[in-house]
Amino acid sequence: MHSSLQVYNSLTRQQEVFKPVNPPYVGMYVCGPTVYGLSHIGHARCYITFDVIQRYLKHLGYQVRYVRNITDVGHLERDGDEGEDKIAKQAQLEKLEPMEVVQRYMNSFHNDMALLNVQPPSIEPQASGHIPEQIQIIQQIIDQGLAYESNGSVYFNITAYEKKREYGKLSGRNIHDLLAGTRVLAGQSEKKFPLDFALWKKANKTHIMRWPSPWGEGFPGWHIECTALATKYLGPYFDIHGGGIDLLFPHHECEIAQSQAVQSTTLAKYWLHNNLVMIHDHKMSKSLGNFITLEELFQGIHPLLSQAYSPMVLRFFVLQAHYRSTLSFSNEALQASEKGYLKLINGLRVVKKMSYTPSNLGNPNPDAISQIEQYVASCYQAINDDFNTAKLIAELFQLLRFIYALEYKQIDFYKLGKTTFELLKKTYILFVEDILGLQEHCKAAPQEFLSVILKMYAQAKQQKNYEQIDLLRAELKKLNIMLHDTARGVDWSYI
RNA sequence: GGUCGCGUGGCCGAGUGGCUAGGCAAGGGUCUGCAAAACCCCCUACGGUGGUUCGAAUCCACUCGCGACCUCCA
Numbered sequence: 001m002h003s004s005l006q007v008y009n010s011l012t013r014q015q016e017v018f019k020p021v022n023p024p025y026v027g028m029y030v031c032g033p034t035v036y037g038l039s040h041i042g043h044a045r046c047y048i049t050f051d052v053i054q055r056y057l058k059h060l061g062y063q064v065r066y067v068r069n070i071t072d073v074g075h076l077e078r079d080g081d082e083g084e085d086k087i088a089k090q091a092q093l094e095k096l097e098p099m100e101v102v103q104r105y106m107n108s109f110h111n112d113m114a115l116l117n118v119q120p121p122s123i124e125p126q127a128s129g130h131i132p133e134q135i136q137i138i139q140q141i142i143d144q145g146l147a148y149e150s151n152g153s154v155y156f157n158i159t160a161y162e163k164k165r166e167y168g169k170l171s172g173r174n175i176h177d178l179l180a181g182t183r184v185l186a187g188q189s190e191k192k193f194p195l196d197f198a199l200w201k202k203a204n205k206t207h208i209m210r211w212p213s214p215w216g217e218g219f220p221g222w223h224i225e226c227t228a229l230a231t232k233y234l235g236p237y238f239d240i241h242g243g244g245i246d247l248l249f250p251h252h253e254c255e256i257a258q259s260q261a262v263q264s265t266t267l268a269k270y271w272l273h274n275n276l277v278m279i280h281d282h283k284m285s286k287s288l289g290n291f292i293t294l295e296e297l298f299q300g301i302h303p304l305l306s307q308a309y310s311p312m313v314l315r316f317f318v319l320q321a322h323y324r325s326t327l328s329f330s331n332e333a334l335q336a337s338e339k340g341y342l343k344l345i346n347g348l349r350v351v352k353k354m355s356y357t358p359s360n361l362g363n364p365n366p367d368a369i370s371q372i373e374q375y376v377a378s379c380y381q382a383i384n385d386d387f388n389t390a391k392l393i394a395e396l397f398q399l400l401r402f403i404y405a406l407e408y409k410q411i412d413f414y415k416l417g418k419t420t421f422e423l424l425k426k427t428y429i430l431f432v433e434d435i436l437g438l439q440e441h442c443k444a445a446p447q448e449f450l451s452v453i454l455k456m457y458a459q460a461k462q463q464k465n466y467e468q469i470d471l472l473r474a475e476l477k478k479l480n481i482m483l484h485d486t487a488r489g490v491d492w493s494y495i
Numbered sequence: 496g497g498u499c500g501c502g503u504g505g506c507c508g509a510g511u512g513g514c515u516a517g518g519c520a521a522g523g524g525u526c527u528g529c530a531a532a533a534c535c536c537c538c539u540a541c542g543g544u545g546g547u548u549c550g551a552a553u554c555c556a557c558u559c560g561c562g563a564c565c566u567c568c569a
Contacts, residue, residue, distance in 0.1 A: 031569075039569090046569040076567075086567080171564075177497050178565065222567090244569030249498095251568095274569070275500095281561065285568050320518070321508060326501075326562075333507045336519035340507095343518080346532080382509095390509050394517035404533055466528060473530080484531045493532060 005060065007240075008324060008386045010248060010271040011170055015386055020239050021269055026062040027238030028054060029230040029268065031247055032124070034071040035105035036090040039112050040291035041314065041329060042244070042277045042284045048315055048437075049274040049323040050242050051118040053387055055435050067233045068121040070109075072102040073128045073209050074201070074220045085219070088208050098209050102128070112294045115311040117437045123233050127225040131211045134220040134228040138199045138213075140262040147261075150190040152202030152216040156257065158195040165260045167195075170271060171249035197254055199224050223254035230267060231259070241268030245275050245324075246283070274323045279304075284329065292329075309334050312441035316341035319389040319436055344393070345440055346493045347400040348432050350407050356421050358414035365415040368402075372420050375399050376427045383435065392431060399428050409487040442480050442494050450481075450492065457483055458490045 005018040020026050030050045033043055047068075057064050075086045091098040113120070127134075138154055141147040146164075147156050158167055158175065168174050178195055198221035203210035210217045230238065236259070243252065252271065259267035277284045284291045292302050300308030317337035321327040375398045382391035402424055405411040413421055432438050453472060460468040473483050482495045 033569075034567095043569050049569095171498080173498060173565075180497050180565085246564075246568055249564060250566090276563075276569075278562080283563070283568085287566090287568055316518095317507085325508080328507070330506075332505095332519085336507055338519090340518040388509075391516075394509065397517055401534090408533055410534070464528075470529085482531055484533090485527075486532075491532085495531080 003381055003384050005056075005384045006386055007270050007272060009269075010273050011266060013172070016270070018270070020062065021237060024061060024063050026057050026064045026240070027234035027268075028057070028064060028066045028240040028242065029226070029234055029238065030066070030068045030121075030241075031226060031243035031251070032068040032070050033105075033109055034075045034086055035102050035109060036075075036086040037105060037286065038293040038295055039109050040284065040286070040293045041297060042291065043109075044112070044116055044294055044314055045277050045318045045323075045327065046242075046244050046274050047113060047118050048116060048318045049387075050272075051116075051437060052319065052389060052435060053240070053242070053272070054119065055437060056383055056387065059430075059435060065123070065234065066121040067123045067125065067230065069226060069229050070102075070106055070124060070126045071222070071225060072099075072106075072126050074225060075222045076201075085207070085209060091208065099128075102126075108295075112311075115294075115298065116315055117311070117439055119437075125229045125233065127220065127229070128209070130225070130229055130232065131220065133232050134224050135200075135213050137228050137231070137258065137262055138220075138224060141199065141258060144261050147199055148192065149215050150192070152218060153190055153198060154200040154215055155191055155196040156199055156254070156261075157192065158197075158257075159193050161257060161261065165257070167257055168253060170253050170256055173249065173253075197221065197223060197250065199258075223251055224258060226251070227255045227258040227267065230255075231263070236263035236267075237265040238268055240270045240272055242272040242274070245273040246285075248273055275326045277329050278326045279329045281328075304331055306331050306335075309338060310441040312345070312438055313338045313341050315436075315438060316344070316393075319438075320393055322386075322388050322390050324386070341438070341441075342494050344396065344400065344432060345438060347403050348429065348438075349440065349493075350491075351403045351425050351428050354403070354406065354425065356413050356418045359412050360414060362412065362414045364417040364420075368411065368415050369417065369420045372399070372402060372416065372424050376423060379427060379431055383431075389436065392436070396428060396431055399424060403428065407486065407488065440494065454483070454490050454492065461485070461490070 006015045007018050008015045028050070033039060054064055054066050072087055073085065076084065087098050087101055091101045094101060138147065141156065142154065146161050147154055161167055162175060168178065175195060200213060200215055200218050200220055202216055202218045209219055211219060230241070241252070256266050259265050279290050282288060282290060292304065296302040297305065297309055297314060298311060313334060317334055318327065320337060320340070375395050378395045379392055382388045382395055385391070402411070406413060416424070453476065457469060457472050460472070476483055476492070477495070480495055482493050484491060484493065
């Protein structure tokens with residue numbers, strides 16, 4: 001019925017028709033957070049993006065297994081022997097057990113994701129719970145002759161790997177170019193070659209997080225965790241691997257190398273990367289320190305913010321751009337998104353309670369019907385075009401015009417006919433609520449209370465009791481609800 | 496230095512050869528007890544220079560500016 005889904009594959013650098021490896025099943029792996037701090041807007045963009053992708057794949061009828069890991073070990077501050085484990089470092093700062101740090105920020109992450117209406121993944125494995133699996137893969141890489149032990153640590157042997165496979169395909173690099181930009185760091189003496197990366201690191205005496213291994217006590221390298229977890233739960237070759245574009249190199253490149261080494265696959269068929277959130281023309285990131293945490297955003301406690309913004313406003317803001325474009329963050333942009341979100345979501349309320357009620361039996365208007373059908377088709381074309389949610393939202397605003405035209409009796413239902421009306425209603429709800437995952441952000445009052453108030457308002461209106469009306473309006477305004485008169489009587493909206 | 500990408504109206508942001516998204520803001524109007532919501536009108540842009548073409552924001556060349564990755568980062 002609709003054009004088929006196409007996705008941009010970073011591995012081939014082109015848009016391809018999406019064909020699952022083993023339909024109707026779809027396996028998707030997304031790199032999750034390292035839980036040593038609060039999540040920020042950049043994290044939100046990534047997980048909202050893949051949430052929508054996951055939702056749409058389900059809508060298409062695929063049985064999706066979505067795996068998103070929690071990195072709680074092995075992620076070092078820097079490369080080389082001097083790097084400190086992020087979790088361990090934070091544990092020292094907060095005077096907590098490492099696993100206490102992990103639990104704290106994992107809880108916070110889950111809370112943020114729930115507020116953003118990001119559906120939980122099917123499986124959310126923690127790296128620390130899968131040490132044996134990681135050791136096993138490392139051993140397999142050694143057995144292939146593609147890794148070596150050095151002073152209790154194990155490194156991936158790029159030189160040996162290059163003789164069998166090509167390193168750098170995903171990021172479009174070659175060893176020569178990479179070497180040109182390599183700084184010779186002190187403490188890399190354990191490596192045979194500068195581009196070799198750690199699979200297992202020996203724990204020094206003070207290192208808290210340590211596990212026994214064939215190479216002594218230590219901990220796994222960062223890249224091996226994703227290869228191990230993805231393979232365990234999705235098999236050696238699955239459909240989609242996602243993450244932020246900043247992970248493309250070296251992280252994802254290394255994942256592919258590890259997978260090629262032991263199972264001769266690129267791990268995933270399609271590699272998808274979301275672009276970054278920019279702030280003042282620079283990437284928002286932990287290392288630059290220019291990030292705004294989700295907590296700060298939702299509470300409005302940051303110098304750059306003039307007010308608090310609801311999670312749904314952020315979700316709308318993110319989805320108004322295509323996921324592969326950079327997105328410039330500013331207070332002004334969020335203000336615009338808040339208005340746009342409210343418009344879209346008030347429309348959702350209106351259309352949900354709307355039913356086909358023609359005033360008479362006139363003839364349908366072919367032009368109106370054709371227009372709606374075209375907008376509906378455009379919605380599918382947009383989402384099928386590499387998840388172009390920006391375009392999709394534009395089309396939804398077009399459908400919204402018809403919804404209000406019906407609501408305000410500028411057009412009668414009979415002009416659309418029941419079939420087209422139902423198509424309009426169904427499509428709008430489907431995309432806004434189910435696929436984009438936007439929902440009403442205000443839970444100001446239960447519907448029952450609101451309807452009582454609306455009755456009081458209508459009564460006062462009849463009696464022209466303007467004092468009473470103004471009072472009701474003023475009180476509800478405090479709850480971000482606006483009462484207003486429509487062609488169909490009294491109604492309310494979020495403001 | 497290497498690799499890659501971007502520059503769209505006041506802001507955010509779609510758009511890869513003709514049909515010139517969308518949201519917000521600004522201005523005007525309809526409606527209204529006053530409003531709000533909604534609707535209508537208005538504002539019509541593609542860093543610069545040159546080229547290809549009947550025709551370019553869209554292709555090519557040069558140029559200016561910005562960014563990402565090459566170290567941790569969603």
